[in-house]
Amino acid sequence: MSGEAEALPEFRFEAEVIYWRGPSPFFFVPVPPAEAETLKGVMKAVTYGWGMIPVGATIGGVAFTTALFPKDGTYFLPLKDKVRRKANITAGDKVIVEMAIRPQRG
Template identity: 60%
Template sequence: MPAAPNPVVTLSFEAEVIVWRGPSPYFFAPLPPEAGAEVRRIARAVSYGWGVVPVEAKIAEVVFTTSLFPKPDTYLLPLKDMVRRKADITAGDRVVVELTVKLSPP
């Protein structure tokens, strides 16, 4: 994965892709508890509002930027349609994620 500007923490984990079927379906890779705890440790320093945390992620060979959504016990990595199509993943798939938490823009 290319070096992200202002990297703070780099994590690697495996997760099962989940879907939330609200008005529009959203797909997420939940961070395992230990990875969520590491992000929570630095969240105040990197969040740019509402507790979201800017990251660069890599699944398969697909590199993308997004923000983690906070949940009471972990964070959710949103998977946009473009990412899911390029990486050929859907709900229930297990994915290996490389994640770099970045400092929020000034």
């Protein structure tokens, strides 16, 4: 990608919140396959390492910034407790995510 001339994709999708019981339990929204493929196409231009992609997202009117991380052929959108409480969401809830890539400036 060559600078500001090329617009980064924005996303809007519905997905189910999951609770991952791994070594560090956390809530996530897995990115659907079609959107994950688009992310894979721009990942090298926007990652700051380990495949992490910085994004701004909105769920239920709550805006936040975070970083997607690659997992099981897709990307996971982490949901901090503060975001979940404000949006009143938990595991098993279907949510609509509006998301835009926010590359690091350096």
